[in-house]
Amino acid sequence: MKNSIVMLGAPGAGKGTQAAVLVQQFHIPHISSGDMFRAIRKSDSELGRRVAAIMDSGALVPDELTIQIVQDRLSKPDCQTGFILDGFPRTQPQALALDEMLKNIGQAITVVPYLHVRSELLVERLSNRWTCNTCGSVYSLGPNDAKVCKKSDCLGTLYRRPDDEPATVTERVKVFEKNTSPLISYYSDRGLLRQIDGEQTVDQVTVALLAAIAKV
């Protein structure tokens, strides 16, 4: 069965962790708009410079450009058997555009899991998130924990991504909640939404997620 999945969840809700499990389980690509933007901005191209300028100004990449980038990605052969979209759609116009582009290539979203975590807990989780500057591993650490990668073959230094700084975290969570409520109604009206309690342990969330996908 084909699984064409849109993962909804605030920053810090655990989408990345759970998407990695689904990749293993279903052998479908994890398409993260954030990762795509970060890769594109590093590329030496016209598009890379345009995306870098937008991101550096603190603005969101406009819908039109985001939709173009996602469409190019979804038309790659590895998406024929399904995919996990993460970070897209972020707004209702993007959701409409996604339905349209999928229709054009004979596909449709099959399920929309929504990892729900209370905003107070999201802010706490994000403020504790540290990333390895060598291998990219992500850790949840308190103020007194050593900021060194735990992988014995890496031992890289950990840093806090600029958008995980406590001052910006509260704002990111607010923006997410404002943009996402129309999306939740949109997918709920189409019978695709499955709300999952994202405050459970990682393994419990995985069990609930796989059950929700299997029931489609």
Ligand SMILES: [Zn+2]
């Ligand atoms: Zn590392």
